[in-house]
Amino acid sequence: RYAVDEDFAIVFITEPCFIANQDYIRSLRSRKLPAVIPIPPISGGSGLGMAQVRESVRKAIGMDILGIDDTRDSGQPENSASSESKE
Template sequence: MYKIGVVGEKDAVIAFLSLGMTVKGVENAKEAQMAIDGMAREGYGLIFVTETIAKEIDETIERYKNSFLPAVILIPGVQGSLGIGLQKIKDNVEKAVGVDILSKKEG
């Protein structure tokens, strides 16, 4: 069974401890990169990263984008959603299906 990790601002990720996930509270981009790369080396299957942190380490997020493991999923941070995670999901669905089926279209 794969482990699940969460990387982000301490205030945003601390609650995930109660779900049995490994939590890495980080304060800057360097700490976040080290936490994600460390979890990947340790065989984590899923790593949640707050959008606030992810926008600072785009190259690290992109590095794992096409790899099977770990799956890196963006979640809202302390400031709420920045829309980055939803946009990445839309982009992936459009790539797989060939059309954007998630946008609300007025008709």
């Protein structure tokens, strides 16, 4: 709540904290700021943070530019190596 009262633009919180405060965070969605971004805890995340970032980007520009095209033949994301270099 401090971040909201002090007009922070972006607030990063761990996924467990985000989940525990979902009702309050949901109430902030009608405001332009702050953008509340969940990040994975040190023990590993659930993917919630990336899902929230994708949704925020989709809302901002009207399309999902962070999505993975699942229709490619390789089934691999564009930036991942599908095979080792053979020499």
